[in-house]
Amino acid sequence: MAGIFLLALFAVGSSALAAPRNAAVDPVVADTSKRVAQFKDTALVAVSPSKARAFDMRTPAQRASLRSVLRRERARWRAKRPPDYRYLLRVSCFCPGVRGWLLMDVRRSQPLRAWDTAGRPATISDWNMFGIDELFDNVERSIDRVSVVEIAFDPRWHFPAFVHTVALPGPDMWATIDARALRRSTP
Numbered sequence: 001m002a003g004i005f006l007l008a009l010f011a012v013g014s015s016a017l018a019a020p021r022n023a024a025v026d027p028v029v030a031d032t033s034k035r036v037a038q039f040k041d042t043a044l045v046a047v048s049p050s051k052a053r054a055f056d057m058r059t060p061a062q063r064a065s066l067r068s069v070l071r072r073e074r075a076r077w078r079a080k081r082p083p084d085y086r087y088l089l090r091v092s093c094f095c096p097g098v099r100g101w102l103l104m105d106v107r108r109s110q111p112l113r114a115w116d117t118a119g120r121p122a123t124i125s126d127w128n129m130f131g132i133d134e135l136f137d138n139v140e141r142s143i144d145r146v147s148v149v150e151i152a153f154d155p156r157w158h159f160p161a162f163v164h165t166v167a168l169p170g171p172d173m174w175a176t177i178d179a180r181a182l183r184r185s186t187p
Contacts, residue, residue, distance in 0.1 A: 052152040076158035084185035091128035093175040106131040132159045
């Protein structure tokens, strides 16, 4: 039940809204040291969940307030958004639990790519892999489906760096997204 709800909650599989998918990831990675190094230095750039602002989605004024915050932060993100970037993403939910960190590679003219903490390519085929624009979309879609949203934004890039949602009837209907260490990609 929780898995079906989260699939509906994030709706990343929707072909109209989903990031381009690349099921044919080259399994040979010559040098993973730069990819693995990005995982090791994330502690300095994490946004603390204690900085998150909670919104009660059962209250119309709170839903309107969150929509306003998302519009403002998305505009700031779009003004600064690098055309090509990498960031670390971890998605967890009640079912199936913590999925682990992924290094997401988002480029204008290429399909989304991802690597695990060992530097191995990850096949882009799951609901827990997306770029920052899709992350904003996921949070917006969750507004009418959940009871509580806690959210904190990256102070430099203005993307949702921490998102925690709880759906009714709760308490086992939750999801958490951590996004950090966004860097411009070099061509």
